[in-house]
Amino acid sequence: MLFSFGHVLLQMVSGAASCFYAFVGFDVITTSGEESSKPTKHVPIAIVSTLVICLVAYVGVSAVLTLILPWNKLTYSAALPNAFAQVPLGFFLQGN
Numbered sequence: 001m002l003f004s005f006g007h008v009l010l011q012m013v014s015g016a017a018s019c020f021y022a023f024v025g026f027d028v029i030t031t032s033g034e035e036s037s038k039p040t041k042h043v044p045i046a047i048v049s050t051l052v053i054c055l056v057a058y059v060g061v062s063a064v065l066t067l068i069l070p071w072n073k074l075t076y077s078a079a080l081p082n083a084f085a086q087v088p089l090g091f092f093l094q095g096n
Contacts, residue, residue, distance in 0.1 A: 025050070 029046050033039040065074060068083045075082045 033043040036042040065079055065083050
């Protein structure tokens with residue numbers, strides 16, 4: 001068997017938790033729309049701009065990670081700390 005049931009279940013729960021927090025975030029945007037002067041105009045702009053900002057952030061971090069290390073050498077649990085730990089920082093620490 002390629003994956004164990006426990007591993008698949010853990011991934012499903014992690015994905016469901018991420019979707020829950022994303023939903024809660026958009027719920028905050030829609031409930032804050034009551035205080036807006038033009039909610040029919042401002043709420044869609046807020047939702048689309050939030051999606052665009054998150055997309056740019058996720059794509060940017062993914063691009064930086066894969067430019068630092070090949071994708072197959074990244075660890076699942078701590079990709080950012082592992083990637084930056086493997087970068088030689090001697091050039092930056094010389095103070096030239």
